[in-house]
Amino acid sequence: MKALVYRGPGQKAWEDVPDATILHSTDAVVRVDTTTICGTDLHILKGDVPAVTEGRILGHEGVGTIVEVGSAVSAFEVGDRVIISCVSACGSCSYCHQGLYAHCLAEEGAPGIGWILGHLIDGTQAELVRIPFADNSLYAVPEGVSTKPR
Numbered sequence: 001m002k003a004l005v006y007r008g009p010g011q012k013a014w015e016d017v018p019d020a021t022i023l024h025s026t027d028a029v030v031r032v033d034t035t036t037i038c039g040t041d042l043h044i045l046k047g048d049v050p051a052v053t054e055g056r057i058l059g060h061e062g063v064g065t066i067v068e069v070g071s072a073v074s075a076f077e078v079g080d081r082v083i084i085s086c087v088s089a090c091g092s093c094s095y096c097h098q099g100l101y102a103h104c105l106a107e108e109g110a111p112g113i114g115w116i117l118g119h120l121i122d123g124t125q126a127e128l129v130r131i132p133f134a135d136n137s138l139y140a141v142p143e144g145v146s147t148k149p150r
Contacts, residue, residue: 003057003126009047017057020128024108025072026090028134030082035062035124044118052119059125060086060117063141066134073134081141084124084131087114091136101136108132 005015020029038061044052052058062084066076076082088108089101095112096104102114110120117123122130131137 001127003122004059006044006052006054006056006058008054010045012045012058017126020122020126020130022068022070023130024132025070026133026135027070028066028073028076028082028131028138029068030062030064030084030129030131030138031067032062032064032084032124032127032129033081034064035059037125040115041118049119056118057122057124057126057129058118059123059129060115060119062124062129064129066138067128069134075135076138076140082138083141084117084129085137085139086117088116088132088137089114090133096136104133106133 001017001019002014003017005013007013022029041058043049066078066080066082069076087101089096089104090106093105103112104114105111
């Protein structure tokens with residue numbers, strides 16, 4: 001698949017990389033219809049976020065269609081159109097129970113950091129993206145809402 005890959009401060013490249021795949025039973029793989037670039041991405045590109053290492057696929061927001069779900073995913077199925085949250089949340093830790101998803105203690109990435117896409121794991125500026133904790137990190141696109149950019 002094609003993806004926008006961080007190659008160090010001030011350097012990015014549109015590259016062929018392996019397709020995103022299910023790694024955990026709570027994952028989904030989403031075919032990205034559209035993604036965004038926000039201020040955080042610009043800080044990463046400037047080298048202001050040292051946790052983002054060379055080779056990381058950028059992006060942490062997007063909209064797309066689910067192409068695969070892990071065996072533990074119950075809220076979504078293949079073909080569902082979804083909004084990808086910039087924060088991944090397990091839904092079961094003490095912070096998630098308080099609605100403080102950005103402080104999720106799940107072991108994916110780093111406990112206490114909900115923003116992992118395009119930061120600690122590969123992100124959304126790609127044809128496909130793996131979404132951890134899909135039941136809690138994806139939101140259904142309402143019927144009648146277009147996911148195509150204008």
